[in-house]
Each structure stands twice: as structure tokens, then as C-alpha cells.
Amino acid sequence: MEILSGRPGHITQQVLTDVARYRYKVFVETLGWDLVTEHGLELDQFDRDDTLHLAARDEAGNVIGTARLLPTTRPYLLGEVFPQLLAGEPPPCDPRVWELSRFAAVDFTASQGSAMGQFSSPVAVALLKRAQAIARSNGAERIITVSPLGVERLLRREGFRAHRAGPPMVIGGHPIFACWIDVGHADTDLQ
Amino acid sequence: MNTLLSDGLLRLHRQDLRKFTLTHLVSGLDDEVCSEGESRCGASTSLSGYTEWVCPQEPRLSLGWDWQYETATIPRVVRLGLPRTNILVLDGERDPLPWNESLHVLATFIDTFDWNTPAFRAVCQRYSF
Numbered sequence: 001m002e003i004l005s006g007r008p009g010h011i012t013q014q015v016l017t018d019v020a021r022y023r024y025k026v027f028v029e030t031l032g033w034d035l036v037t038e039h040g041l042e043l044d045q046f047d048r049d050d051t052l053h054l055a056a057r058d059e060a061g062n063v064i065g066t067a068r069l070l071p072t073t074r075p076y077l078l079g080e081v082f083p084q085l086l087a088g089e090p091p092p093c094d095p096r097v098w099e100l101s102r103f104a105a106v107d108f109t110a111s112q113g114s115a116m117g118q119f120s121s122p123v124a125v126a127l128l129k130r131a132q133a134i135a136r137s138n139g140a141e142r143i144i145t146v147s148p149l150g151v152e153r154l155l156r157r158e159g160f161r162a163h164r165a166g167p168p169m170v171i172g173g174h175p176i177f178a179c180w181i182d183v184g185h186a187d188t189d190l191q
Numbered sequence: 192m193n194t195l196l197s198d199g200l201l202r203l204h205r206q207d208l209r210k211f212t213l214t215h216l217v218s219g220l221d222d223e224v225c226s227e228g229e230s231r232c233g234a235s236t237s238l239s240g241y242t243e244w245v246c247p248q249e250p251r252l253s254l255g256w257d258w259q260y261e262t263a264t265i266p267r268v269v270r271l272g273l274p275r276t277n278i279l280v281l282d283g284e285r286d287p288l289p290w291n292e293s294l295h296v297l298a299t300f301i302d303t304f305d306w307n308t309p310a311f312r313a314v315c316q317r318y319s320f
Contacts, residue, residue, distance in 0.1 A: 087277075096196050153275065168217070
């Protein structure tokens with residue numbers, strides 16, 4: 001497995017297209033999220049020139065995991081679309097806080113998979129640790145994310161330090177919540 | 192930047208917990224994960240899930256935890272493990288408890304009120320057909 005990361009221009013257009021296609025399969029086809037899509041690709045207004053993309057690929061080059069990082073000093077998903085998840089607190093706007101979104105690690109080439117597999121695989125753990133490291137190297141002290149409720153128990157099971165930023169809400173039939181995740185330390189990246 | 196970065200946690204004294212009334216938000220069942228051997232016809236099955244409770248007024252406290260339906264003696268729903276929350280419990284004057292210790296205090300608080308009945312009733316309604 002390899003994890004590619006970077007902004008558009010740093011990683012190829014083909015990889016970005018593969019990521020958008022993978023996101024469509026995970027978030028639209030598998031999880032049933034009501035997202036605006038086109039030609040089987042899932043892209044939104046937060047996929048910009050300054051967006052940091054992560055793509056995990058298997059040996060054959062298939063995308064098996066994705067994530068994206070956005071600074072909270074510019075428009076981001078939680079602040080623009082789900083501010084109500086912060087229970088009245090203003091969305092963070094701080095160079096020390098980065099948002100993690102479109103996180104998934106479903107291996108569609110594996111013999112078995114489920115929505116819960118979104119976060120249960122070694123790929124997911126590696127992807128999140130890489131996202132922590134990239135966020136940290138960009139000045140982040142904390143990550144904030146909008147996630148399905150089940151992710152919180154999985155974060156705990158995998159040993160990540162995280163806590164909710166407010167009560168969960170059922171939106172579009174899905175319980176979701178805002179979650180703070182520590183960026184960890186450099187010495188944990190190799191574990 | 193010298194300002195303290197907020198961690199988003201609500202800090203509450205241990206003795207203040209009981210001043211707030213939590214209301215049920217949502218409960219659900221776990222997707223059953225079992226091995227091939229356990230999935231045969233007639234095998235016993237376990238029922239477990241999650242439940243979420245909130246304080247409808249300020250401060251917007253949030254507590255969620257896992258539960259299991261036990262049938263060994265008297266059928267009952269019991270809490271499993273530590274809660275998930277946005278609360279950090281303070282002890283003494285203003286000293287925050289270590290995170291895990293705070294979760295244990297909250298777990299003890301959870302066990303003081305009847306969440307079991309509304310949570311299980313909500314699950315039965317949600318999954319009935």
C-alpha cells in the first residue's frame with residue numbers, strides 16, 4: 001500500500017479523478033449520502049487548489065482510501081454546511097485547526113466489505129496517522145471533522161485521542177457529529 | 192499566536208452533573224458481526240447498540256454509550272464501557288480530572304438514572320415493522 005498526498009498540481013489529475021470516483025462509490029453508492037455528483041464523480045466546492053488530498057492505493061493502483069484536509073481559515077465543510085453541530089459555538093477559524101473530511105477506507109477489491117469497514121482496516125489507521133502528520137506539518141494543533149456517529153467508537157478502539165464537539169444530530173436520516181481529533185506526535189507516526 | 196486553543200469541552204463540577212436533565216436523542220442497534228460458525232441457524236444471538244442523550248438547554252451536554260441486552264438472569268439492558276462525550280469533569284476547585292477518570296465519573300452518573308427503558312423502547316420502535 002502507498003499513500004499519496006498533496007494539493008492539485010502536486011498529485012496528478014488521474015489520481016484526483018480516481019479519488020473522486022472512489023468517493024462516489026463510498027459516500028453515494030454505499031453510504032447513501034445525498035450529494036451533488038456528475039458522471040460518477042463526487043466533488044464539491046471544498047475541492048479547491050489549496051485542498052490537501054490523501055489517497056491510499058493498493059499494489060495494483062486501486063484507490064482503497066481517501067481523505068482531504070482543509071484549513072479552517074478558509075471555507076470548510078463543517079463551518080459552511082454543518083455549523084449547527086457545534087452547539088452554538090462559532091466554527092473554528094484558526095491556523096492551528098484543520099478540517100478532515102471525506103475520510104474513507106473501504107477496499108472494494110476485497111472479498112468482504114461493509115460501511116463499518118470505513119474505518120476498521122489498517123488502511124484507515126495508516127491514512128488517519130498520515131493525515132495527522134500532514135496537518136501537524138502545516139501548523140495544526142487539532143483536527144476537526146464531521147463524521148457518522150459510529151466513527152467515534154472506532155476512533156477510541158484504534159487508540160486515537162478524540163472527543164465530540166457537540167451533541168450528534170440526525171441529518172438526512174444519518175446520525176452525525178462534529179469531532180475533535182488530536183494531531184498526535186511525530187513519534188507516533190511510525191507506530 | 193498566544194491565545195489558548197479551545198478544545199471544545201464543557202467543564203462541569205462533579206456535583207453539578209445531577210442539576211441537568213438529559214433527554215433521549217437517538218438509539219440504535221449494532222450491525223451484528225459474527226463468524227461463520229456463529230451464523231448457523233439456531234445459534235444464539237446477542238443484542239447490543241448505542242444510545243445518545245443530550246441536555247436540551249445550555250450547556251449542550253452530550254453523552255453517548257453502548258449497551259447490551261442481557262438475558263442471563265433477569266432480562267435487562269446494561270451499559271457497556273465508558274461514555275463518549277463533550278464533558279470534562281472538574282474536581283475540587285477548578286482542576287480537570289484526567290480524561291479517563293472523568294469518563295468513569297460520567298459512567299457512574301449514567302447508572303443513576305433510568306436510561307434503559309426509554310433507550311430500549313426507542314430501539315424497539317425504530318426497528319419494528
